[in-house]
Amino acid sequence: MNPRLLIVLALLVAAPASAAALEGQAERQPINWVAIAMFLAFVTLTLWITRRAAQRTRTASDFYTAGGGISGFQNGLAMAGDYMSAASFLGISAQIFADGYDGLIYSTGFIVGWPILLFLMAEKLRNLGKYTFADVASYRFAQPPVRSFAAASTLLVVCFYLIAQMVGAGQLIKLLFGLPYGYAVIVVGMLMMAYVLFGGMRATTWVQIIKAVMLLSGATFMAVMVLAQFGFSPEALFRRAVEVKTDLALAGGAAPDAAAAKGLSIMAPGNFIKDPVSAISFGLALMLGTAGLPHILMRFFTVPDAQAARKSVLWATTWIGYFYILTFIIGFGAIVLVATNPAYLDGEALRGGGNMAAIHLAHAIGGNAFLGFISAVAFATILAVVAGLTLSAASAVSHDLYATVIKKGAADSADELRVSRITTLALGALAILLGIAFEKQNVAFMVSLAFALAASGNFPVLVMSLLWSGCTTRGAAIGGTIGLLTAFVLTVLSPAIWVNVLGFTAAPFPYSSPAIFSVPAGFLAIWLISLIDTSPRAAIDKAGYPAQRLRAETGIGASGASDH
Amino acid sequence: MADPVADTLEQDPRYAALLRDRARFAWLLSILMFAAFLGYIGLIAFDKAALARPIGGGVTSLGIPAGIGLILFAILLTGFYVWRANRVYDRRMAEILAAHRS
Incomplete structure (x- = not known):
């Protein structure tokens, strides 16, 4: 298979934080000292913040939600930091570098979930929840079944997302810093443990904010420098990119007509979407999955009230949208400045692998120093994402499983804190081990699987429990599990796993994403099971709706900013 | 944390009207977002040529302003929601709650 096809294939199933984009041809580079110095500066700063945060992390509330005192603006930046990954930066710009327009289709998929999250859930989440989204999902239900579902689903989603991140981190760091894969994974795992273990949500939030600011300013600088070369005219930039692609095709031996058509093809959607079902299904998974990702949902409890929750989504959407527009310009900038410079090429391919487009562009624009900065940003980006993921999984274990299901709500704050720290250690160790175990595996499907699971399990359960008075404990717990399992089984049967990983010839489920079937399956199962549920508990569940609605709508009784 | 307001609030038609308006507004915006996205994906899936059409005599295609x-549009809808929630719904809610607390 040729390398470009491989990248495109990998991207097909990739999602914002996918490792897919980062694998393939990751050769080790010579050690980049500027990048390492910049990265050390970032690590020193964040560890210093972690130390300060640690002195203020005494209660469970500090650990899970930074005491609930993060402002809407800060939280918006941190959400953007949680969501914008190294792979969306490197992977999307690389796809634009290769095929032009198609990269933009991803970007739109990743943004449209945010408004939906705001319109249907944000304020209610903040008013009902305390530490985890399970607080909201199980608000009026019997605690053990719904909490167990939510915790299991959180662990599953986080696990797949985390493996993809760890493998991606190893590949990327090998590529950028010239460090061996194993070291890279261990460094990421240890740093992430340090942030979460000692600094909890406060340190994690700051790591995410700093990373978001670094990524946004680095990307802004690149986009502005690219546009400046074309008198700030996008049309001039696009025209030059079309010329470059036409010349490349001519040099490749194409007839003038064919070459011109090839050049112009970067301005239009290409082969990214093959069949409408896959396209819509993939879009649904991205859109609704965003509103079901546990580490994103958890960020709603770090702000003082519903108004701040609203504001944080507006900021997050704005920054993420702005970032994707920058990525688009960066990708075209790479066509113009990187594809024409033999220093960055190895024959016809990019030196260092297909995902190096943005990295080479950084060098073309700002020399070694800026290359170092962008490499450090990419590393920081992965750290911020894994820290957020680990924190949400640790909270699911300590708050949902230990404190609520096992201790029946009688655990004290110190105990709960101890359990979440032990979980963080275990998860950190597990992440390192899995990262190393999956080094040579194709993990491209894992992030899109995480999104599909979140869209088919968490999202329907949250929507039904928040908006439908007839939803019952059984409906939520069993129905949610059915949605989750449908998404999981269909993904296993899809080409990404059945053919690419397991090596069978034809996949029983031909589409690239299960969401178009599994999301309705989740909703339908919750509805049907609730409908036929005549247990005594069902009556209690339904009777609890007015009180839940009152609190969700007015915020009366919502947990306060801080309990100390 | 029972609030004495809670009991009387549910009986208040202004409260019911506020919840209805707010939910209708949220669903309307959700449907707009959903439709815009599905329309865009649908266009790519069924009629790529439409998006490939150049605009303004240059190479820039219709797909670029569309994407x-x-x-x-996602950012604007979000901003519109926040603006309206702050200006209209929060104010109405505050008035209703104040009336019940006095």
């Missing part, structure tokens, strides 16, 4: 426009 960037979708991103901006």
